[in-house]
Amino acid sequence: MTESPSDDLAFLPLGGTGEIGMNFNLYRCRERWLAVDCGIGFAGPALPEAEILVPDPGFIAARREALLGLVITHAHEDHLGAVAHLWPRLRCPVYATPFAAAMLRRKLAEAQLLAEVTLHIVPPGGEIALAPFRLRLIPVAHSIPEAQALAIETPAGLILHTGDWKLDPTPLVGPPTDEAALAALGERGVLAMICDSTNAMVEGHSGSEADVRRNLAALIRDMTGRIAVTCFASNVARVESIALAARAAGRSVALVGRSLRNLDAAARAAGYFATLPPFLPEDAAEEIPDDNLLILVTGSQGEARSALARIAADTHPRIALGESDTVLFSSRVIPGNERAIGLVQDNLVRRGVRVMTEADHMVHVSGHPARDELRRLYRLVRPRYAVPVHGEWRHLTAHAELAREMGARPILIEDGDVLGLAPGEPEVIESAPVGRLAVEGKRLVPLAGAVMAARRQMLREGVVVASIAVDQAGRLRGRAQISAPGLLAPDDQEMATLTDEFVATLADLPPALRQDETGLIDAARAALRRVLGRRLQKRPPVEIHVLRV
Known part of the structure; x- marks a missing residue:
């Protein structure tokens, strides 16, 4: 340039x-x-x-x-x-x-x-x-x-x-x-x-945060059972509004999720949350009666590994929600996350949890x-x-x-x-x-590079790895081992057929080629690809491991 x-x-x-x-x-x-x-x-x-x-x-x-x-x-x-x-x-x-x-x-x-x-x-x-x-x-x-x-x-x-x-x-x-x-x-x-x-x-107009604070206070005041609220973890004003609403309702606030804990530490270091008592750690939530607890939790966008997703799937080690409990999504749906959020909400409703969102209550601007x-x-x-x-x-x-x-x-x-x-x-x-x-x-890996291209292919086609043992004279020893994660289960009958055809193809290779490391790997890879294309109509990435004995 x-x-x-x-x-x-x-x-x-x-x-x-x-x-x-x-x-x-x-x-x-x-x-x-x-x-x-x-x-x-x-x-x-x-x-x-x-x-x-x-x-x-x-x-x-x-x-x-x-x-x-x-x-x-x-x-x-x-x-x-x-x-x-x-x-x-x-x-x-x-x-x-x-x-x-x-x-x-x-x-x-x-x-x-x-x-x-x-x-x-x-x-x-x-x-x-x-x-x-x-x-x-x-x-x-x-x-x-x-x-x-x-x-x-x-x-x-x-x-x-x-x-x-x-x-x-x-x-x-x-x-x-x-x-x-x-x-x-x-x-x-x-x-x-x-x-x-x-x-x-x-x-x-986008609306005022003050309106959200008033509505959160009114909603939380009248609720019974455990309340979990999820919002964007960086929204200091919203976190403060939720904490103030909880305090007015006689509830203690437990933070669940790493990004919320980081926000709390950074906000207090910069002089925010000065009027709020320290939040409880998540392991203290079990000691608080349900009607006196509010859980502030990460996962408003349905992130698969977020705290809320694990709670919804009943796999969180400390927090559980069920009948008579409420989850309030004080956030908007970022385009592209609709399906993930819907899955979390479905899992919550399946467990008897009431779900409230910005679509039905003034809880986000x-x-x-x-x-x-x-x-x-x-x-x-x-x-x-x-x-x-x-x-x-x-x-x-x-x-x-x-x-x-x-x-x-x-x-x-x-x-x-x-x-x-x-x-x-x-x-x-x-x-x-x-x-x-x-x-x-x-590491930083180019999205348009070879690593991510191979990963995309694996997502579509699976991956196949074959291991063969060859002696110094080029003779095959033992039986080839093939694994195909994402393509075939280990006990699939097709696996045995694939292995037999692959071994038969290798046996037809000239002895001199089987003695050449590079030539053998290239020929074996091509052979396995042909077998896979013929048997499964797939072209997954193929790796060959040769053990010289």
């Missing part, structure tokens, strides 16, 4: 534009780069071969000497969850507010990177000077504390990067969105607004702006150009139509598009390579 002239300004999303999650954005000015957010995504049912995904940082990793820093807008996983995975390739300073820094420290410590990463804590509403960029943080309401929009000043113009936001006059934790600061930007003149599109298809809030933002900021991000194409397109109605010129791009914002009229000037990496423990 051609490097920039000294007076240009460009925006490049490597993740999060044209998709939900994996937000990873870059700005370029005077041949220096600034990164904003670095998040994970979840593979979902469409990609069963993987679970957690991160954007491929290869493009900026190759230019990391020019990377001034990584700024985190807020502590949601889709904005900071990939930092510990990708920082070894970036090796730049990281900037975050106190709460986001508390969440990030735990992740860096788990990855044994805490001592290596230079982590600068910036107060909400603070400033960051990374010439030629100068950033001012603008507090915005969201479903997590200390969410910040970024006013990015450059020699070529002023950019507003909204991050995730909404207009909530009573967000309960943290201040409302600083509309006065946004209006002041509008007075100065905003070249472009890079803006959240998650709810751009939703008319009206979104942390993202609906169309009336977007219109209000455009009236305040009055950007010359609008760049919808943080959404799939239907969200981006709906946002672009709204921006045009509000007098801004919309520019639709997707991951990998290098949008030149100055000099001249904005346009896509180049493209950068993009990709997704699957998180495999401490």
Whole structure:
């Protein structure tokens, strides 16, 4: 890719534009780069071969000497969850507010990177000077504390990067969105607004967290039996609302699930939950009478290994729910998770548990702006150009139509598009390579690479492994052993037939070929594939193990 002239300004999303999650954005000015957010995504049912995904940082990793820093807008996983995975390739300073820094420290410590990463804590509403960029943080309401929009000043113009936001006059934790600061930007003149599109298809207003708090208190007050509430584990205001409702109803709160325990620790370290007593550990729940217990549990999206999924399947080691108990889903369904959530809810109902959701009770509001809030933002900021991000194409397109109605010129791009914002009229000037990496423990595996391709094939076709013993003269010894997990059971009669045909094929190979290690493996693999295709009409991956005796 051609490097920039000294007076240009460009925006490049490597993740999060044209998709939900994996937000990873870059700005370029005077041949220096600034990164904003670095998040994970979840593979979902469409990609069963993987679970957690991160954007491929290869493009900026190759230019990391020019990377001034990584700024985190807020502590949601889709904005900071990939930092510990990708920082070894970036090796730049990281900037975050106190709460986001508390969440990030735990992740860096788990990855044994805490001592290596230079982590600068910036107060909400603070400033960051990374010439030629100068950033001012603008507090915005969201479903997590200390969410910040970024006013990015450059020699070529002023950019507003909204991050995730909404207009909530009573967000309960943290201040409302600083509309006065946004209006002041509008007075100065905003070249472009890079803006959240998650709810751009939703008319009206996203709703207030205060309304949810009142409704939760009313619902929980009148319930009997055990109550379990699940919500997004990062929603500090919602967790506080649930805890306050429990206290008013005379119930103790037990935390069940690792992500909730991490949130509790980070929130208290940053000064939140100061009025709440310590939550109970899950092993203390058995000691509390049912009518005096509320369980705050992870698993709102039906994650198979989550605490709620195990409770619903009656496989959790400590927590059980049944007749007269209630599970309240204080969350929305993320598209793609409908089936998994439905399975958890079915399992709960089968056990006699009453299930309550946002579909029938006011127990959740979104942390993202609906169309009336977007219109209000455009009236305040009055950007010359609008760049919808943080959404799939239907969200981006709906946002672009709204921006045009509000007098801004919309520019639709997707991951990998290098949008030149100055000099001249904005346009896509180049493209950068993009990709997704699957998180495999401490490894990052290309989703489009050979490992994941083989795994996809195994999911469709199974895998077959054959072991044969051959002496130095090339004679077969003993009987070949074949295993076919995901394809044939060990006691399947077809297995014996496959083995006999495979051995017969090997016996017909020339002795000289059977003495050559590489030649024998290649010939045996081809032979086994032919047998499998003929007998089962399948072409699974095939592995051959040769033991020389």
